[in-house]
Amino acid sequence: MEAQHRSERAVHTHVLIAVKELRLAKSRLAESLSVADRTDLVAAMLHDTLATLLGAGIGTDPHSGITVVTPDPAVAAIADEYGVRHWPDPARSHTDTSGLNAALVAAETGLESRPDETDLVALQADLPALRAAELLDALTAARRVGRAIVVDHTGTGTAALFACGPGTTLDPRFGSNSAARHIASGAQALDGGWPGLRQDVDTVADLTAAARLGVGPRTRAVLDRIACTSGDRRP
16 A cells, blocks of 8 residues: 555554563562562553553544553453453463564454554553653554554664554564564664653663653652652652
8 A cells, every 4th residue: 555545544543552460570670679669660651651542542432442461460450440451461471572472463363443444553561751642643654654663762672563554464573672673574663753652661770761751640659659668769
C-alpha cells in the first residue's frame, strides 16, 4: 500500500503491553530498591502508562483497544481497573525473550479486531514520562511506513513497535539489541524527539532521567515514598 493511501485510510489502534510477574520485574534495580519497592514502582508505571493511553483516546473508541499481556493476577487486576483487556501470557514468565515475543504474537493473533482496519502497537509498560501527544505523533509517523519502531534512549532497545496497514504484523524481536534486530527484520526506525516515549526505565539513572522529564502521578507518589523512607530525596 502506498504511503499516502495508508495514512488516509480509516483505522483504529490496538496497543499491546507485556508485563512480567511483578516480583521478577526490574532486577537491575535490586541493589537500590527492595522487592516491595520494585513491585510498587512497576505497578505505578503501568498505571501511568494506561492512563496516558486512555487520555490519548486509545481504548475509548469501541473499535480500538488496549491489551495487557501478563501472567500476574495483580497486573491483570490493574488492567481491569482501567477497563482494558488482559491476556494470559502463555510463557508464564518473561525470563526469556522468546517467551515475551511468543506472548505478544499470541495476543496479536487473539485480537477480535479486523486486522486490515486496526494498527497495532507493542508498547513498553515502563514509560512513566510518556506523553499522549508523543505516542500519537509516533503513530502518525508509523502509519506512513508500515512496520516501524521507536528506539529507546539507550539506542539499542525498542520502546515501541508498530504494525500499520493491511497485512502488516508485529513480528516482535524484543530482547538484547532489539532495535538492531527489528531494523534487520525490516522495521524502520522513526525520527522524532519523543523523550518520554524513549525513556524506559531499567536503572536508577533511567529513573532519575524520567523524573526530570516529569513522571505520572502514580509513579511520582512511589518515588516520593521511597525517597522519604530512605532519607534520600532522589530521584
